[in-house]
Every structure is written in C-alpha cells, then in structure tokens.
Amino acid sequence: MSHEHHGSRRVGQVKEVTSLSNPIVKDIKALSDKKHRDETKSFMAEGLKLVIDALELGFEIRTLVYAKNVKDKPQVVQCATKTVARGGLVLEVSEKVLSSITRRDNPQMVVGIFTQRWTDIRDLKPAANETYVALDRVRDPGNLGTIIRTADAAGASGVILVGETTDPYSMETVRATMGSVFALPLVKASPADFLAWKKGAGVSVVATHLAGAVDYRTIDYKKKPVVLLMGNEQSGLPEALAREADALARIPQAGRADSLNLAIATGIMLFEARRHLLTLEDRA
Ligand code: SAM
Ligand code: CO
Structure with missing residues (x-):
C-alpha cells in the first residue's frame, strides 16, 4: 500500500482537529500496525504519565495529542510547550478523536507519538x-x-x-x-x-x-x-x-x-x- 505520511514536522503548530478523517489522525491510527511503526520508526504512548516519562528520558516527540478539556492543565501545557520547542506538532482534539486513535471507549486524555529507540x-x-x-x-x-x-x-x-x-x-x-x-x-x-x-x-x-x-x-x-x-x-x-x-x-x-x-x-x-x-x- 503506498501513501504519504503526514504532518510530523510542522514546527511549532497547535492544530485543532475534530474530524476522524483528518489525514494526521489517520496516520496516527495507522500506528496500531507494526508495518507503519516500522516505516515511520515511531510509536504511541498513552497517558500523561507516560508522555512525561518519555519526554524526561529524552525520547524525541513527534506529535502530542490531547483532549480539549485538559488543555489548561499545567502538566499538559508543559508537555505542549516542550513539544513545540522540540519541533513537534501539537494537536488539540475531541474525545471522539482520542477514542478512535487509542481504540478505547475511555481513552487517556493525552497521547504522544515518539521516535523508537534501539540499541545495537x-x-x-x-x-x-x-x-x-x-x-x-x-x-x-x-x-x-x-x-x-x-x-x-x-x-x-x-x-x-x-x-x-x-x-x-x-x-x-x-x-x-x-x-x-x-x-x-x-x-x-x-x-x-x-x-x-x-x-x-x-x-x-x-x-x-x-x-x-x-x-x-x-x-x-x-x-x-x-x-x-x-x-x-x-x-x-x-x-x-x-x-x-x-x-x-x-x-x-x-x-x-x-x-x-x-x-x-x-x-x-x-x-x-x-x-x-x-x-x-x-x-x-
Ligand atoms: N513448552 C515449553 C517448553 O517445553 O519449554 C514451555 C515454555 S515456558 C511457557 C516459557 C519459558 O519460560 C521457558 O522456555 C523457560 O525459559 C521459562 N520457564 C518456564 N518455567 C520454567 C521453569 N520451571 N524453570 C526454568 N524456566 C522456566
Ligand atoms: Co505507511
């Protein structure tokens, strides 16, 4: 299957997304397939704690996704600031979009897309x-x-x-x-x-x-x-x-x-x- 991978490198943007058919959302959803994780050398971490852990340990963040209703939480603001500073994309989305990204009925309110790290x-x-x-x-x-x-x-x-x-x-x-x-x-x-x-x-x-x-x-x-x-x-x-x-x-x-x-x-x-x-x- 040939298709583009979108939007991992738009420096400093915060985008609002509500549509399930948004191409960036589709790309993130595709990360549930190993093939796409391999192609993009990326993966998804769910939940604020995991995203903070990954950022602290120096994992490269490509995209931060959070639900609109947590956008004012200080830790979420901090994650968003770090993401933008490191050249990642920030997406503010509806809960419906988060459910679809994480394939869960009660999704975590914050999700991060990071670059995989392997040691030789x-x-x-x-x-x-x-x-x-x-x-x-x-x-x-x-x-x-x-x-x-x-x-x-x-x-x-x-x-x-x-x-x-x-x-x-x-x-x-x-x-x-x-x-x-x-x-x-x-x-x-x-x-x-x-x-x-x-x-x-x-x-x-x-x-x-x-x-x-x-x-x-x-x-x-x-x-x-x-x-x-x-x-x-x-x-x-x-x-x-x-x-x-x-x-x-x-x-x-x-x-x-x-x-x-x-x-x-x-x-x-x-x-x-x-x-x-x-x-x-x-x-x-
Ligand atoms: N049918 C398999 C076999 O005959 O080896 C059973 C594999 S076991 C579920 C999976 C692994 O767990 C084993 O290969 C071994 O590394 C470890 N393991 C499980 N029980 C063990 C035991 N009592 N002593 C040592 N290793 C064990
Ligand atoms: Co692909």
Missing part, C-alpha cells in the same frame, strides 16, 4: 553487577511488557530480543510496561548476532530450561555480568541457543502446571540473579 547489540558492554534479559522469539505483547517492567524494577540493564519477536513498541506492550519501555535499552538481534556478541562480552549466559540441569538458586550470579536467556512461550529454548549457555537453570515446581508463564519465570530469575544487589534501603 555491539554497543552493549556489560559491566560488573549488570543483568540483562534475552528473550528467544517472545510472542505475547503482554508478556513482553510485563518483562520490560519487571526488568526495570529489578535493576536490569537491558532487554535483548532474539529472533522474530513481538514488537516492544506496540500499544499493548507499551501500556503493559507502565513507562519502563523508556527506561531500558532495547536490542534486536538474530540468534547468530547474539551468540557472536556473547563470545566477546564477558558475560555468563544463564539459560532457563524445563530440562535444566541446575536448580536456579545454586548458580553464582556474582562473578560476571549475567544474561538470563528465556525460551519462547510455546516451544521453549531451541537447542542451538541452549547449548551455548554457561548454565542451564530450572525453577523447581510443584502442582499440575508443567511450566511457568514466561514473564513469571523471568521475574523469578531476575530477582534471584539480583538478590545480592537489591535492598529496601537505597532505591537507585
């Missing part, structure tokens, strides 16, 4: 006390969002998406991260690139596996930076990745379930690997 795996230089999460072909947007949020909360240093994965910049995943998507470097890598990086990175790759030989609580997470490698929801970790790991870990289970949900397993591993680094006292 070759730029990841793990240091002492750092922990990374590597996800093999993660499929579920909610799982990925939960994992990014949990990795951030555990003090991890980045999330590596290995192979074909769900998009961290989808609306569902961004929502589920509660803002943590802005806090952590995100990396995309093929299995080959991941393994090549691993060779020179000085890390200990701890792969989780239902056939894991080692109880996850017996592993030394202190001697090197750790990469926790997690398997795909349906098929688990492929042999080609599992055999390159420095340890294969299993979380002992009781009961009927034959495995844990991927995000839960990742959470358990993260907090075990960082147990010695996390305290209630000095929150980083």
Whole structure:
C-alpha cells in the first residue's frame, strides 16, 4: 500500500482537529500496525504519565495529542510547550478523536507519538553487577511488557530480543510496561548476532530450561555480568541457543502446571540473579 505520511514536522503548530478523517489522525491510527511503526520508526504512548516519562528520558516527540478539556492543565501545557520547542506538532482534539486513535471507549486524555529507540547489540558492554534479559522469539505483547517492567524494577540493564519477536513498541506492550519501555535499552538481534556478541562480552549466559540441569538458586550470579536467556512461550529454548549457555537453570515446581508463564519465570530469575544487589534501603 503506498501513501504519504503526514504532518510530523510542522514546527511549532497547535492544530485543532475534530474530524476522524483528518489525514494526521489517520496516520496516527495507522500506528496500531507494526508495518507503519516500522516505516515511520515511531510509536504511541498513552497517558500523561507516560508522555512525561518519555519526554524526561529524552525520547524525541513527534506529535502530542490531547483532549480539549485538559488543555489548561499545567502538566499538559508543559508537555505542549516542550513539544513545540522540540519541533513537534501539537494537536488539540475531541474525545471522539482520542477514542478512535487509542481504540478505547475511555481513552487517556493525552497521547504522544515518539521516535523508537534501539540499541545495537555491539554497543552493549556489560559491566560488573549488570543483568540483562534475552528473550528467544517472545510472542505475547503482554508478556513482553510485563518483562520490560519487571526488568526495570529489578535493576536490569537491558532487554535483548532474539529472533522474530513481538514488537516492544506496540500499544499493548507499551501500556503493559507502565513507562519502563523508556527506561531500558532495547536490542534486536538474530540468534547468530547474539551468540557472536556473547563470545566477546564477558558475560555468563544463564539459560532457563524445563530440562535444566541446575536448580536456579545454586548458580553464582556474582562473578560476571549475567544474561538470563528465556525460551519462547510455546516451544521453549531451541537447542542451538541452549547449548551455548554457561548454565542451564530450572525453577523447581510443584502442582499440575508443567511450566511457568514466561514473564513469571523471568521475574523469578531476575530477582534471584539480583538478590545480592537489591535492598529496601537505597532505591537507585
Ligand atoms: N513448552 C515449553 C517448553 O517445553 O519449554 C514451555 C515454555 S515456558 C511457557 C516459557 C519459558 O519460560 C521457558 O522456555 C523457560 O525459559 C521459562 N520457564 C518456564 N518455567 C520454567 C521453569 N520451571 N524453570 C526454568 N524456566 C522456566
Ligand atoms: Co505507511
């Protein structure tokens, strides 16, 4: 499908939009398709808190959209001022337009369109006390969002998406991260690139596996930076990745379930690997 992408670069404008067929609105709505997020290297963050987080963390804002009835809120005014100062477009819209953009009946009153940010795996230089999460072909947007949020909360240093994965910049995943998507470097890598990086990175790759030989609580997470490698929801970790790991870990289970949900397993591993680094006292 060939069409133009409109209106991301009109410096300093505030436009009022009430029509659902407005071309700028149509472009924003198209961001629910991965193809359009990829083409434009942009994504949507919903809600004032997320927009403020993204601006604070230096994400490039292309368009700020808010409902007319919140236009005088000081934080909204601040966001609009920043957007204009950074060369973005500001849209004042009806609630109907916001509903249609976010595909929700009770939409957030503020939405931001930002440029995606990716880190090249070759730029990841793990240091002492750092922990990374590597996800093999993660499929579920909610799982990925939960994992990014949990990795951030555990003090991890980045999330590596290995192979074909769900998009961290989808609306569902961004929502589920509660803002943590802005806090952590995100990396995309093929299995080959991941393994090549691993060779020179000085890390200990701890792969989780239902056939894991080692109880996850017996592993030394202190001697090197750790990469926790997690398997795909349906098929688990492929042999080609599992055999390159420095340890294969299993979380002992009781009961009927034959495995844990991927995000839960990742959470358990993260907090075990960082147990010695996390305290209630000095929150980083
Ligand atoms: N049917 C898949 C299999 O046989 O591997 C189940 C995959 S499980 C839902 C998704 C991922 O979560 C696994 O690849 C592993 O990384 C992690 N996982 C789940 N339960 C685990 C456990 N008890 N020990 C270690 N890892 C686990
Ligand atoms: Co397009």
